[in-house]
Amino acid sequence: MMTLYGYWRSSASYRLRIALNIKGVDYNYVPVNLVKGEQRSAAHLSRNAQGYVPVLELEDGTCLTQSLAVMDYLDATFDTPKFMPRDPILRSKILSAALIIAADTAPLQNASVLNHIKSEYTQDQEAALAWARKWIENGFSALETIAAERETAFLYTDDPAFFEICLVPQVYNARRFGVDMSAFPALLEIDSACRIRPEFANAAPENQIDAQQN
Amino acid sequence: MMTLYGYWRSSASYRLRIALNIKGVDYNYVPVNLVKGEQRSAAHLSRNAQGYVPVLELEDGTCLTQSLAVMDYLDATFDTPKFMPRDPILRSKILSAALIIAADTAPLQNASVLNHIKSEYTQDQEAALAWARKWIENGFSALETIAAERETAFLYTDDPAFFEICLVPQVYNARRFGVDMSAFPALLEIDSACRIRPEFANAAPENQIDAQQN
Incomplete structure (x- = not known):
């Protein structure tokens, strides 16, 4: 199962929760507490060199970052409903x-x-x-x-x-x-x-x- | 022919000049002088509601905005060389x-x-x-x-x-x-x-x- 590292109030994390729900993809949600600075931990920096949320970790451990790039991945991988038309x-x-x-x-x-x-x-x-x-x-x-x-x-x-x-x-x-x-x-x-x-x-x-x- | 509205020092305009060159697309270049405020003219705002450069105007008059979105269009329309792999x-x-x-x-x-x-x-x-x-x-x-x-x-x-x-x-x-x-x-x-x-x-x-x- 995929894992979404995010924070409740981060708008980019919110985007990916919506995107995953629209695609009907089940995922684990792991909070990264931005107020406590957990995004600057070595563990999180190894997932995302920017130290930002969200990160989508695929089943094979690949970590995808930047919400729009993750949405592009989801749209290429899960066919319906499409986030983007073909035109x-x-x-x-x-x-x-x-x-x-x-x-x-x-x-x-x-x-x-x-x-x-x-x-x-x-x-x-x-x-x-x-x-x-x-x-x-x-x-x-x-x-x-x-x-x-x-x-x-x-x-x-x-x-x-x-x-x-x-x-x-x-x-x-x-x-x-x-x-x-x-x-x-x-x-x-x-x-x-x-x-x-x-x-x-x-x-x-x-x-x-x-x-x-x- | 397509028309690129841009400004020499705007980095987003620079991106599109590179992108059009890589695709080998001929285009008109129309400077919009940002220092003189030409981006806030009614003519330019009708091309781009944000009043930003660059704008790529297609032959049919359609105006495309936001350089990454224009690059996406160019990559979908002009096959080689691809800006993006398929994986x-x-x-x-x-x-x-x-x-x-x-x-x-x-x-x-x-x-x-x-x-x-x-x-x-x-x-x-x-x-x-x-x-x-x-x-x-x-x-x-x-x-x-x-x-x-x-x-x-x-x-x-x-x-x-x-x-x-x-x-x-x-x-x-x-x-x-x-x-x-x-x-x-x-x-x-x-x-x-x-x-x-x-x-x-x-x-x-x-x-x-x-x-x-x-």
Whole structure:
């Protein structure tokens, strides 16, 4: 059985829990407590040289890292339902929207960046959250423009796909950091339509064994 | 013919120039002057809701955005040479390494982030460069660990692939921002082996029509 090393509130871990649920893949979940610094242990660094979560360990011990790269593996390995259509243009558009979150938003508001802002520039927690909100609102503004013109229930598809697996965890972070989500009605519609599905609900941070541990 | 909207020093534009050269695709290059703010024009925002470069406009007017998503399109459309192998694990590993740059490094050191640090936290240019170096060194440290164990001339392959298209522009930025590259000998070897190839050399910032415009 595969093992997912993750953390309940890490949005990239949340992505992979959703992805594994959509594919219907059974897996072990091993929490890595980021607050206690377990990600910097030798054991975890041997799984991921970056010391980040998530890591998906395959049955043969191969460790896959970076959530989008793991999602690519899962989509290549487990045939249905597909995260990505075969049409190269549609595929590129879905991936582009996913990257607005996974490249241009999430990395700017992760814990190590917020901590660095606080320590390096002597900023308080509220200033760090204002930074996080700025970049989330930036990304969401572009995505809202795209989503407002959609012709399907989800961004480009009739069922949640690669993009939605990234969107829902980012909306979770947005709410946590105090973003006014009323500015993004199309994104909220997509988020709600996803979260009523069990694959998403079971992946939610509050439903993980390590939730509220600290 | 396709049109690439880009900027000479933008590392994501640099990636796509390399990618198009490797595929041997002829294209028009239309500079978008980021210093003059041309990326915020209505014309450019209609191509890319984020107001970023690069954008690849296809012959039918479809605009593709986010360099990794455009690379995915090019690899699906132009068969050889492939940026990505077919093996799902190898593919995932290459993509993971590319995302260490494209998600966890480049977005943290782009111009809009550096400008925001200067204005919001009253930091000078040297402090902004120190920030950029920190995140580049972070990403490169993990990649150096992976690259030091490689069994091929390039990271996982005998010819430059998806990862190397991301690496070379990031090394360019690292040098520009004053990163001490002697700490990353394996990455330097890969970078040098790429840059002697004409597909990479012709894509270099200094060889673009908009170079040194400002």
